[in-house]
Every structure is written in C-alpha cells, then in structure tokens.
Amino acid sequence: xxxxxxxxALFLISSLxxxxxxxxxxxxxxxxxxxxxxxxxxxxxxxGPSKAAKILAARRHRPFQSFAQIRSISxxxxxxxxxxxxxxRFSGPNxxxxxxxxxxxxxxxxxxxxxxxxxxxxxxxxxxGQVP
Numbered sequence: 001x002x003x004x005x006x007x008x009a010l011f012l013i014s015s016l017x018x019x020x021x022x023x024x025x026x027x028x029x030x031x032x033x034x035x036x037x038x039x040x041x042x043x044x045x046x047x048g049p050s051k052a053a054k055i056l057a058a059r060r061h062r063p064f065q066s067f068a069q070i071r072s073i074s075x076x077x078x079x080x081x082x083x084x085x086x087x088x089r090f091s092g093p094n095x096x097x098x099x100x101x102x103x104x105x106x107x108x109x110x111x112x113x114x115x116x117x118x119x120x121x122x123x124x125x126x127x128x129g130q131v132p
Contacts, residue, residue: 030092046084
C-alpha cells in the first residue's frame with residue numbers, strides 16, 4: 001500500500017515540473033515547410049533532428065503542397081500532424097518563434113523556497129544543517 005502512495009506522491013511532484021504545453025515551448029507564427037531550415041524545422045512540436053532530416057529529404061524530391069504529403073513521412077502520424085497544423089504552411093515567410101510568457105518557470109515546492117533567500121555567492125559554502 002505504501003508503494004502506491006509513494007508512486008502517487010512522485011507523480012504529484014513531477015507534475016509540478018512539467019511544462020505548460022506539449023512541446024515545452026509556446027510558439028507563435030507559422031513555418032513554411034518548403035523553405036524552412038533544418039534548425040527551424042526542429043522548433044516545431046514533435047520534430048527532432050531525425051524527423052527534420054526526413055522532411056528535408058522529402059522536399060528535395062517535390063515541394064510540399066498538402067498535409068497528406070507530410071503524413072506520408074515516417075514517424076508523423078495523425079496526432080503529430082494535428083499538433084503541427086497550426087504552425088505549418090506551404091508558402092509565405094517563416095514567422096515561427098518562441099513566445100515568452102510572463103510566468104514561464106515552474107513553481108518551486110515549498111520545501112525549496114528557503115533556498116531562494118540565500119545569496120548565490122554563499123551557496124557553495126552551505127552545509128545541509130545550515131539551510132534556514
């Protein structure tokens with residue numbers, strides 16, 4: 001029984017540190033898949049180095065004209081395509097950028113907030129018994 005409670009407690013603690021969006025970074029703007037660079041493609045939700053390379057390889061053969069063509073890329077299924085739709089276009093400029101929110105950092109658990117009152121230069125010399 002205590003294992004279930006412990007697992008639940010870990011789940012609650014980890015939920016404090018999860019980002020607000022599925023990609024971890026709030027985005028604004030759109031990205032033209034036919035002109036985007038390798039680095040720009042990786043800003044899209046769910047697109048890492050491997051999928052960015054696959055997108056570049058696919059567009060060398062023929063420029064993208066529809067979402068069905070994106071769906072044909074290995075590793076891009078219906079869920080990922082749904083996440084990409086608001087940010088993907090097939091013509092026009094690349095305007096995709098990270099959007100900074102006023103509250104982007106997660107809240108610290110109450111047991112760690114006393115550490116915020118310690119000046120950074122004193123953190124190296126603190127032992128566990130000295131924490132206020």
